[in-house]
Amino acid sequence: MNGASHRLVQVPPGVQCFLGDEARRRRSIEERVVGVFEGWDYEEIIPPLFDYADVFASQALLPKTYSFVGRDGSLLALRPDFTSLLAKIAAGRLAGRPAPMRLYYSGEVLRYEPPRAGRQSELYQMGLEHLGGDPRAADAEVLAIAAECLDVLGVRGFVLALGHVGVFGGLLAGITLDPATLERLRERVEAKDAAGVREALPAGAVPAHVAEALVRMTTLSGDVTVLAEAERALASCPQARVALAELAKVAETLQLAGLGRGLTVDLSEVRGLDYYTGLVFRAYAPDLGFEVGGGGRYDTLLARFGRPMPAVGFMLGLDRLALLLERQGLAPPAPAPPAEIVTGSGLARGLERARDKRAAGIRVRFEERS
Amino acid sequence: MSLTIALSKGKLLAGSEDLFRKAGLPFPASEGRRLVVPVDGLRFLLVKDMDVPTYVEHGVADCGIAGRDVLLEMEPDVYEPVDLGFGRCRLVVARPRGAARADGASTVRVATKYPRVAAAHFLERGRSVEVVRLAGSVELAPGLGLADCIVDVVETGRTLEENGLEPVEEVAASSARLIVNRASYHARREEIAGLVSALEKARRP
Numbered sequence: 012m013n014g015a016s017h018r019l020v021q022v023p024p025g026v027q028c029f030l031g032d033e034a035r036r037r038r039s040i041e042e043r044v045v046g047v048f049e050g051w052d053y054e055e056i057i058p059p060l061f062d063y064a065d066v067f068a069s070q071a072l073l074p075k076t077y078s079f080v081g082r083d084g085s086l087l088a089l090r091p092d093f094t095s096l097l098a099k100i101a102a103g104r105l106a107g108r109p110a111p112m113r114l115y116y117s118g119e120v121l122r123y124e125p126p127r128a129g130r131q132s133e134l135y136q137m138g139l140e141h142l143g144g145d146p147r148a149a150d151a152e153v154l155a156i157a158a159e160c161l162d163v164l165g166v167r168g169f170v171l172a173l174g175h176v177g178v179f180g181g182l183l184a185g186i187t188l189d190p191a192t193l194e195r196l197r198e199r200v201e202a203k204d205a206a207g208v209r210e211a212l213p214a215g216a217v218p219a220h221v222a223e224a225l226v227r228m229t230t231l232s233g234d235v236t237v238l239a240e241a242e243r244a245l246a247s248c249p250q251a252r253v254a255l256a257e258l259a260k261v262a263e264t265l266q267l268a269g270l271g272r273g274l275t276v277d278l279s280e281v282r283g284l285d286y287y288t289g290l291v292f293r294a295y296a297p298d299l300g301f302e303v304g305g306g307g308r309y310d311t312l313l314a315r316f317g318r319p320m321p322a323v324g325f326m327l328g329l330d331r332l333a334l335l336l337e338r339q340g341l342a343p344p345a346p347a348p349p350a351e352i353v354t355g356s357g358l359a360r361g362l363e364r365a366r367d368k369r370a371a372g373i374r375v376r377f378e379e380r381s
Numbered sequence: 382m383s384l385t386i387a388l389s390k391g392k393l394l395a396g397s398e399d400l401f402r403k404a405g406l407p408f409p410a411s412e413g414r415r416l417v418v419p420v421d422g423l424r425f426l427l428v429k430d431m432d433v434p435t436y437v438e439h440g441v442a443d444c445g446i447a448g449r450d451v452l453l454e455m456e457p458d459v460y461e462p463v464d465l466g467f468g469r470c471r472l473v474v475a476r477p478r479g480a481a482r483a484d485g486a487s488t489v490r491v492a493t494k495y496p497r498v499a500a501a502h503f504l505e506r507g508r509s510v511e512v513v514r515l516a517g518s519v520e521l522a523p524g525l526g527l528a529d530c531i532v533d534v535v536e537t538g539r540t541l542e543e544n545g546l547e548p549v550e551e552v553a554a555s556s557a558r559l560i561v562n563r564a565s566y567h568a569r570r571e572e573i574a575g576l577v578s579a580l581e582k583a584r585r586p
Contacts, residue, residue: 170567203566204558206464229462233570275567295564300440301458302564 025124025132033333036343037135040164040332044137045117047160051152053115053139058096060119064088068095068312071285075122089121094286094309094324097140102316110143110320131330138306138326146308149323150290151264153306157294157325158270164332165341166303169296170273173262174280176287176307177254178228178241182221184250192216196225200279203229220247232277235262241278254289261290286312290323298338303331350374383422384565384572387437387445389430393557396467397446404583406576434459434560443565444576449555450534454495460561462577466585468557472498473548475541476530477523490529492522499532502552520544 022028029037045055064078064086078088090096093116101112117137124132139156141149154171161169179200188196192213199207205226212222227244231237238259245251258276265274280291289308296303306325313320337343353368353375355361365377388397388409401408407421418425426442434457436442446465450472472495492513493499503510513528520540522528532552535541541548559580566573 168568170570172567202459202461203561204461204464207461232566233574275570277567295567297564297568298440300438300562300564 027131027133027330031346032343035346036333036336037329039344040329040336041117041135041137043163044160044327044332045115047156047163048115048137048139050159051113051156053113056097056100056114056116057118058090058093058100058116061087061089062096062099066095066099067091068098068286068315072122075124077121077123091120091122093118093120093136093138093326094140095312097324098142098309098312098322099316101140101142102313102318106318111145111149112142113139114142115139135329136326137329138304138324140322140324142313142322143320146289146310146321146323147260147264149321150261150308151268153323153325154261154265154292155268155270157292157304157306157327158273160327161294161296161303164336165339166296166332166335167339168273169294169303170275171292171294172232172275172277172280173258173290173292174277175254175258175290176281177257177289178245178251178278179225179281181250181252181254182224182228182245182248183217186217186221188213188216197281200225200228200281203232203279205229224248224251228278228281232279233275235266235271235274235276237276237278238262241276257289292325294327296335296339299331299335301331303335304328347374350376352376352378354378354380383419383424384444384569384576385424385426385442387426387428387433387442389433389446389448390427391430393430393446393448393468394427396465396557400465400467400580400583404579406579431455437560437562440562440564442562443569443573444559444561446557447560448534449553449558450495450498452558452560453498453553453555456497457560458563460563460566461558462561463559463580463584465557465559465580468555470534470536470555471548472532472534472552472555474502474530474532474550474552475520475535475546475548478545478547480523480529486529490527491532492519492528492530493532494519495532498552502532502550520546 067076067088069092072091076088076091078086081087097114105112120134120136122132141153158171179197192211195211196208199211208226208229224245231241231244241255245255262274262276265271280293286309287307288310291307293302293305304325304327308323310321313322351368351373353361353365355364358379361379365375368375388394398408407423409418409420409425416427426436428436430448430451433445433447434452434455437445437459438457448468488509488511489503490511490513491499492515494515496512496514500510500512513522515522519531519533522531524545534555535548561573
């Protein structure tokens with residue numbers, strides 16, 4: 012029959028289904044990434060798919076969150092993000108466990124996303140959180156793990172772009188801007204739009220040297236030598252320099268540890284999710300137009316759940332990694348060889364033979380022949 | 382692999398060519414009909430102006446030249462490092478000359494090629510809005526009773542005038558921008574930096 016298919020086979024926008032090469036590729040990426048997480052002694056957490064809506068801290072994710080009312084009238088949400096859930100678990104269920112805690116997850120998050128580059132409503136994320144450790148050591152550790160994951164997957168030419176939200180925050184410390192202006196400014200800095208930054212600043216709202224530094228932020232990106240340039244550009248802004256010094260320390264540690272390859276600094280990397288308080292980073296690679304993952308430090312999120320402690324984490328998007336590996340020409344795992352066909356003269360006899368083969372570890376395809 | 386640059390086939394093409402030539406960069410010959418044109422180490426895509434941000438956001442093109450009006454409408458997740466200084470125009474609300482301000486009407490009916498920008502403009506000012514999306518000849522809409530007003534770009538204002546319209550509010554100023562894919566910016570840093578600095582030097586101050 013030619014024409015419309017059955018109405019029930021229609022797929023809602025934003026959902027995906029994988030099989031064959033795609034499914035094998037995804038499974039193999041997940042196994043390798045999780046192997047790296049385990050290799051650094053992180054413990055798996057399988058959090059719930061939904062929780063109370065107010066657990067999810069990010070204002071930025073709020074408009075993208077699928078929320079619904081539970082039977083008792085409470086507002087619930089399908090997880091749009093893992094970090095808030097893990098912070099809640101660290102502060103609640105794991106309240107008695109001493110810090111630092113190293114936790115990882117691998118699973119779907121759900122977000123309303125308009126159909127655009129590399130985004131679906133159902134995203135598969137693999138990530139980890141380092142909670143309550145020494146910040147400097149933890150920052151370096153998670154960046155080293157992110158680099159190892161990309162290496163293990165065979166990603167060619169990846170770049171880890173490091174920024175620090177405290178540079179932007181430090182420049183505007185003590186200056187009151189209305190929230191809309193602040194957001195507009197942050198967005199224009201993130202877009203590296205110098206003209207837009209100038210336009211977003213109301214006349215006289217910030218001192219001239221701060222305005223100039225905000226404009227300079229849009230061009231301060233490149234290899235680690237940018238840090239020295241930034242030091243000069245931010246010379247008159249002490250609070251921004253504190254953040255810059257933290258960033259320089261992380262970059263230096265990674266370089267000394269042999270992780271300088273692919274490391275770049277990008278001071279206009281200020282967007283991220285709104286709970287970030289320090290280091291932020293994103294991973295890019297040639298052949299994919301958008302980042303494959305990212306993360307950052309969030310030192311105030313745990314206090315929301317009553318157990319204040321510093322924390323840092325990152326995640327890699329499985330959907331994007333799968334696309335990247337395909338574009339870089341890395342073959343998915345080969346399908347398994349054909350199974351041994353087992354038949355029998357009667358159903359029970361055949362089944363018994365198949366079970367014997369299975370007990371011996373043989374892949375079988377059970378076919379009844381009368 | 383050479384850098385790929387998405388160009389608008391529309392009104393920004395001439396200005397783009399002037400700027401590239403001034404910067405000593407290659408540019409596709411104007412008479413060609415091909416849509417993918419390799420020239421001296423760069424590869425150009427000639428596409429519709431509203432599509433430039435899409436090609437760049439997806440990374441199919443590393444960079445592109447797009448009007449700010451288009452960027453405001455499409456809201457692509459890209460870098461916008463250079464205001465190229467040409468293609469200056471204004472996005473305005475225009476209504477029939479002499480028409481009473483429609484402040485009393487409960488809902489503003491606006492015809493436009495920029496539905497997102499137009500809706501946001503009125504909603505942010507506490508006005509309910511009904512957007513009539515058109516692909517062109519927007520100036521006709523108020524005279525034919527399709528809308529109370531339009532949101533569109535104006536350069537000289539002559540087209541508005543000829544259709545009995547006058548600008549009453551500015552929504553945004555626009556000019557051509559260099560836009561860069563986020564991953565290309567980092568993963569092909571040196572090539573992109575070279576292009577950015579050549580265009581920055583060539584642009585009018």
